[in-house]
Amino acid sequence: MHDVRVAGAGLTAFGHSPERTSRDLFSEATIAAFDDGGVSREDVDALLYGNFMGELSEHQGHHGPLMAEAAGVQAPATRYESACASSGTAVRDAVMRIRNGEDDVVLVGGAERMTNLGTAGATEALAIAADDLWEVRAGMTFPGAYALMAQAYFDEYGGEHEDLAHIAVKNHENALTNEKAQYQSAIEVADVLEAPPVSEPLGLYDSCPISDGAAAVVLVSDEYAAEHGLDAPVSISGTGQGGDRMALHDREFLARSPAARDAGEEAYADAGIDAGDVDVAEVHDCFTIAEVLAIEALDLESVGEGISAARDGRTTADGETPVNLSGGLKAKGHPVGATGASQIAELAALLSGDHPNSEFVPDATTGVAHNAGGTVASATVHVLEVSDQ
Amino acid sequence: MSDDESEVQDAGFDEWLDAAEADEAYALECPNDHGSLPPRRVCPECGATELEEVPLPGTGEIETFTVTHVPTPAFEEDAPYATAVARFGPVRVTGQVVGVNLETVENGLEVELEITVSETTGERVLGFSPI
Numbered sequence: 001m002h003d004v005r006v007a008g009a010g011l012t013a014f015g016h017s018p019e020r021t022s023r024d025l026f027s028e029a030t031i032a033a034f035d036d037g038g039v040s041r042e043d044v045d046a047l048l049y050g051n052f053m054g055e056l057s058e059h060q061g062h063h064g065p066l067m068a069e070a071a072g073v074q075a076p077a078t079r080y081e082s083a084c085a086s087s088g089t090a091v092r093d094a095v096m097r098i099r100n101g102e103d104d105v106v107l108v109g110g111a112e113r114m115t116n117l118g119t120a121g122a123t124e125a126l127a128i129a130a131d132d133l134w135e136v137r138a139g140m141t142f143p144g145a146y147a148l149m150a151q152a153y154f155d156e157y158g159g160e161h162e163d164l165a166h167i168a169v170k171n172h173e174n175a176l177t178n179e180k181a182q183y184q185s186a187i188e189v190a191d192v193l194e195a196p197p198v199s200e201p202l203g204l205y206d207s208c209p210i211s212d213g214a215a216a217v218v219l220v221s222d223e224y225a226a227e228h229g230l231d232a233p234v235s236i237s238g239t240g241q242g243g244d245r246m247a248l249h250d251r252e253f254l255a256r257s258p259a260a261r262d263a264g265e266e267a268y269a270d271a272g273i274d275a276g277d278v279d280v281a282e283v284h285d286c287f288t289i290a291e292v293l294a295i296e297a298l299d300l301e302s303v304g305e306g307i308s309a310a311r312d313g314r315t316t317a318d319g320e321t322p323v324n325l326s327g328g329l330k331a332k333g334h335p336v337g338a339t340g341a342s343q344i345a346e347l348a349a350l351l352s353g354d355h356p357n358s359e360f361v362p363d364a365t366t367g368v369a370h371n372a373g374g375t376v377a378s379a380t381v382h383v384l385e386v387s388d389q
Numbered sequence: 390m391s392d393d394e395s396e397v398q399d400a401g402f403d404e405w406l407d408a409a410e411a412d413e414a415y416a417l418e419c420p421n422d423h424g425s426l427p428p429r430r431v432c433p434e435c436g437a438t439e440l441e442e443v444p445l446p447g448t449g450e451i452e453t454f455t456v457t458h459v460p461t462p463a464f465e466e467d468a469p470y471a472t473a474v475a476r477f478g479p480v481r482v483t484g485q486v487v488g489v490n491l492e493t494v495e496n497g498l499e500v501e502l503e504i505t506v507s508e509t510t511g512e513r514v515l516g517f518s519p520i
Binding site for chain 2: 133
C-alpha cells in the first residue's frame, strides 16, 4: 500500500463575498495549494471536488469539469455531494485512490457560495440536507435539528446552554490569529447567552456563520514525494466513514452520533492508533452542541462528559487535547462544500508547525479531522501524522 | 412547488397525511418487528421487503423539542414555532407542536397527531397537539 502525503494546501479567506462564484473561489485556493506544494498541475491524475448547494446558489450542476478548468488541470474530475461532509468524502476517496496505486497525485477540495442566498435562502438550502418529507415539511431547519439534539443531550446527560457557550468562546479565541477566518474577534460567555435565539436552546453565537469560501489540497503518494524531493512531512494515515439514517427521528440515539463513532473507529484502526494518541483535533462544530457530539464520538471524551470539555479547559488551546485551533466552523466559517478539505489543510499546517496556533501543539505528531454531513447521517474521519519521508 | 404543480402528490407521503387526517395514521412493520415510516418498500433496518401497515397508537410522547425563531421561507409567518420529535409506538415522528403556549412544551408531554397547515404557504404540516 502506498502512503499518502499532504504536499500542498490552499484556502481562500472564509467569509462574506456574495459576488464571487465558486469557480473563482476554487481557482484561488488551487493556486495557493500548487504554490505551497511545488507540484506541477500537469501531474494531477484526478480532481475530486466537494460541493453541496451549487444548483440552488449558482444554478450550476456538473461542477467537476468546470472546477478542473478553474484549477488549470487536465484531469478527470468528479463532484462529491454528502451535504456538509462533501469534501471529507472526496478526501477519503482521494486517499484510497493513491493507496491502491490508481493515482499518484490527486487534487481534492471543495467550494461553496452561500451568502448570495441571504439568511432565509441559505437556511432553506441547508435544510435540504435533512429528510424533505418528514423533517423539512414539518418546519425543521438545520439549527432546529441540532437544537433537538442539544435538548435531548441535556435531558439525557445534563448540561446547559452556558456549557455550550464556552465552546463558542473557545473557538472564537482560537480564530484570533487565523487570517483566513470569518471572525477574528473574541466573544464572552455572556455574548452567547444574550444573543438572539435561532432554535432554542441554540442562539446566534451557537451557530456557525453562512460563508463563502474554498479549500484545495494536493495529495501525493510517498513515492511521488520522494521522487520530486517534496517537503511533505504530514501523511494521512487513517481514513474512515460512517453512515446513519437520514431523519433524526429514525436514529437509535437522539444525542449521539454513531456515524461519527464508526468513522472514527475505522480511521483509528486504519492508522493503528487510538484516541489516546490524538494530540489535536479539528471537528465539525457547525453548532456548539455538534462539537460535544463529535469529541464524544471520537472517544476524546466519554459520553456525557464532552459538554464540560471546553468549560473545564480540556479542549482549549492550552488544554490536554486542543480542539478546533483553527477557530472551527464556528469562527473560521463554514462554506459547506469546502469544510472537510479545509480541516485537512488546517491540521496539516498545525502538525508541520506552519500554523499561527502551532505554538500550542509544539510536540504534536497525531491529529484527527472529523467532517459531518446533515445531522450526522454522513461522517468522515481522517488521521494525520507527522512521519519520516 | 408552483401552483401549476400543486395537484401533484408525493406517493406514499400525501396518502399518509390523508390517513392521519382521518385518524388512521399508520407505521410500516417488517416481519422482524422493525417500525418505519412510509414511503418505503424495504425495511431500512434489515432489508425485509414484506412491510405491513400497522395502526399508530393514538397518543405519543415528546422526546425532544425546540422553538425555532429563524425559519425557512416556507414557515416565515409561522415563527416562532415549536418542533418536536415524538414517539408513537414503533416509530418516532417529527412535527410542529400546535395549539399550545410554546413555553409549556416539554419532554414527556403527551400529544396526538394533528395535521395542520403552514400559515405562510397553506401547505399541510404534520403537527402534534397536546392532550
